[in-house]
Amino acid sequence: LAKTTQPISMDSYEGQEVNITCSHNNIATNDYITWYQQFPSQGPRFIIQGYKTKVTNEVASLFIPADRKSSTLSLPRVSLSDTAVYYCLVGYGGATNKLIFGTGTLLAVQP
Amino acid sequence: GAVVSQHPSWVICKSGTSVKIECRSLDFQATTMFWYRQFPKQSLMLMATSNEGSKATYEQGVEKDKFLINHASLTLSTLTVTSAHPEDSSFYICSARDSAGANTGELFFGEGSRLTVL
Numbered sequence: 232l233a234k235t236t237q238p239i240s241m242d243s244y245e246g247q248e249v250n251i252t253c254s255h256n257n258i259a260t261n262d263y264i265t266w267y268q269q270f271p272s273q274g275p276r277f278i279i280q281g282y283k284t285k286v287t288n289e290v291a292s293l294f295i296p297a298d299r300k301s302s303t304l305s306l307p308r309v310s311l312s313d314t315a316v317y318y319c320l321v322g323y324g325g326a327t328n329k330l331i332f333g334t335g336t337l338l339a340v341q342p
Numbered sequence: 343g344a345v346v347s348q349h350p351s352w353v354i355c356k357s358g359t360s361v362k363i364e365c366r367s368l369d370f371q372a373t374t375m376f377w378y379r380q381f382p383k384q385s386l387m388l389m390a391t392s393n394e395g396s397k398a399t400y401e402q403g404v405e406k407d408k409f410l411i412n413h414a415s416l417t418l419s420t421l422t423v424t425s426a427h428p429e430d431s432s433f434y435i436c437s438a439r440d441s442a443g444a445n446t447g448e449l450f451f452g453e454g455s456r457l458t459v460l
Contacts, residue, residue, distance in 0.1 A: 263448075267451075275435075333385060
């Protein structure tokens with residue numbers, strides 16, 4: 232199972248773009264990279280997923296370099312409600328394959 | 343996206359009693375579900391993998407006789423905390439993948455169940 236490393240915390244202000252980087256040096260060929268958001272006392276919520284290059288959806292972008300040993304979650308124009316813990320997970324999605332959570336990054340957005 | 347539902351969302355019990363938490367996949371079938379535990383200000387820790395029709399696989403350090411898992415159907419897994427003690431107080435979260443879905447790694451999570459043992 233690929234181990235991930237993220238900054239423990241980040242601070243930002245409303246309206247700024249936030250980039251959270253995750254290192255996953257031992258990512259396997261079949262592994263996807265998935266980011267989740269978690270608010271206190273709630274289950275994690277899917278944000279975005281990618282395999283290589285760049286992926287964009289309505290809430291975020293995910294940048295993955297060619298060697299796939301890291302990835303960057305980009306949140307455009309954050310708001311106070313984006314204050315949460317963000318987790319980066321890597322793994323192959325076979326139904327029985329488990330995913331292990333790292334420490335996550337606590338993003339604190341200030342007015 | 344797919345929906346995973348947990349019940350109850352919170353429960354308070356006396357020390358020594360047993361508590362059952364249900365995890366249901368509402369619009370998909372899941373041959374495998376995962377149970378996580380999360381203590382305050384910590385990450386989610388995988389407790390066990392629940393397999394439909396067979397025994398669960400427990401992570402190292404998790405007592406199988408303490409945390410009973412039953413996955414009797416393709417849409418329901420239950421976690422029973424037996425003889426609960428205050429140190430078992432935690433946030434329990436289940437997750438599942440769609441057995442028929444693409445192998446992309448996305449897990450669908452329940453809302454979590456907050457257990458408080460007095």
